[in-house]
Amino acid sequence: MxxxxxxxxxxxxxxxxxxxxxxxxxxxxxxxxxxxxxxxxxxxxxxxxxxxxxxxxxxxxxxxxxxxxxxxxxxxxxxxxxxxxxxxxxxxxxxxxITKVQRRNFLRVGAELEMAVHFSGLRFLVVTDDLGGGGVSFLSDGKRPIKDGLEMECWLLLPYRNGSVDHAHFKAEVVRLKKLESGRLQIMSKFTRISENERQKIIRYCFERQFELRKN
The missing domain is CATH 2.30.110.10 (Electron Transport, Fmn-binding Protein; Chain A)
Structure with a gap:
């Protein structure tokens, strides 16, 4: 209903x-x-x-x-x-x-994916921590000048279940930094400029990832 x-x-x-x-x-x-x-x-x-x-x-x-x-x-x-x-x-x-049982997995999924990050003349690779249609978080060693409000240009590698690989290009703004027990930083960001086509690539990956997690 x-x-x-x-x-x-x-x-x-x-x-x-x-x-x-x-x-x-x-x-x-x-x-x-x-x-x-x-x-x-x-x-x-x-x-x-x-x-x-x-x-x-x-x-x-x-x-x-x-x-x-x-x-x-x-x-x-x-x-x-x-x-x-x-x-x-x-x-x-x-x-x-629609269900009578609450589900808290959203469309955001845990995902370790390669992502290239570029800002202020710096370009480097990171590994994502989780991903959704509205943003992405990744891990950093804390040695780069990343702070709240920083806008980054990113290229994300997306491997699909059928064996194909795609890239999603977007700009994202850092909204929060969290220090982990390991000493690394979790960088949380939201998309600020992304085409609907690029967003749909990410959402497709998230749905496929959810499906795999439910099977396990």
Missing amino acids: LPKINQLIYLQVASSDEEEASIEYKTRIADETEDEMLIELPVREGTSRYKRLFIGDELSAYYVSSDGVKHYFNSHVLGYKEDVIRLVRIRKPEPDS
Whole structure:
């Protein structure tokens, strides 16, 4: 059963940061099309603070049916629509993908992939840590001048299940650095400039990766 217009939806946004990913937001379905739902800007539960969503952000959402049952689904942000208020366009879930069991794997997946990074005349290779339609995180030895707000140009190597290999090109902004017990840094970034074609390459890889993880 799909949620209806005016239905309240509660969602969490995929993030490499467990604390950030656990925050729950509330929104309402304002309109819909055949393939999309248009939601109001999400508000953090218990506050009046809005959550800014970016194209490609992966969402884990649920709504409560009239009989009090929670129904869960995954989606991602497609864009925006300027109306009387600004609405967020998200992918409408397939009816058979809605479940009464919560799934917290999002479209973001753990993935060790080669990625070339370029900024300020520096160019080097890194290994990714996780990946999704809205961003990527990777590991660094901490010797390079990477800081919050830095914009990087990246080329990501994507091996698919059929044996083919592709590259995704994008620009990404560093949003957080986290020091690991190993002494290395986890660099978390969000895409700032990426074509829809390049984003779909990444989302395809994530779906294939999810499938492999579920089999194991």
